[in-house]
Amino acid sequence: MSESAVTAPTAFRERLFVPWWGWPLPLGAAVLLAAEIHMGFPGVRSWLPYALLVPLAVLLLVRMGSTKVEVSGGELRVGEAHVPVELLGEVEVFDSKSKRKAMGPNLDPMAYVVHRGWVGPVVKVELRDPQDPTPYWLFSARSAERLAAVLRER
Template sequence: MTAPTTFRERLYVPWWGWPLPLAAAVLLAAEIHMGFPGVRSWLPYLITVPLTAFLIVRMGSAKVEVTDGELRVGDAHIPVGLLGEVEVFTAQTKRQAMGPNLDPAAYVAHRGWIGPMVRVRVNDPEDPTPYWLFSTRHAEEIAELLR
């Protein structure tokens, strides 16, 4: 029997992040098909536009989850028992955390279109990662869960 999921959030690319890549895919398809009749005229559109949509969804999304006593951010996971101090950053204060105060060894899952971030210290002596810094829309809620 598994423990219930305490928190789950999927960080998708917002609607305003889609038009430019899709327009670029259409332009690329138009460049490829220029002057070719028949199948070669529509095949580039059939390939580039869905491929671009797939890449936006796959590369632009991340999952933040607290379940089974673990914090999962993207593909990484760590037991909640190994976590220490939790700090919340707003859209205005995350600039310092992501800029001059960022440790190069930290695990970072940043999504620029999401304002708040959470920094969680790692208290594992065998782990070289000092902390995790990740974007979330519900920073206060996940901070309370991890405290």
């Protein structure tokens, strides 16, 4: 990694965490499943399903919310993927209502998609890399307009 990539300022950073209203149902399901197992195996082992399933549900929710969208060091990073901003083309923002067509009938099967249902807007960024068969990235971003402005000015 070059010296400039390490010291370059971050122009945009966002984490697509799971909101508070997304936690009760999975946690309740984990507790309910643990209670079902507990009823079938009473005794010393009764705590085991709670000790395994509830932390597993928490881990799943935290992992789902660990996706980052970031523009720094001359790169756009979405999740584990990254691309230099020089290879980015047109940037388009879809609100929560118009993203249905972008995610459905208009979606290219070769596109890189990172969608989080609890995040309304999505950003579509065209790729201009002749060696990459991916035509564009389509990903969720809460501050989609701000991200689009950052990408357009680069």
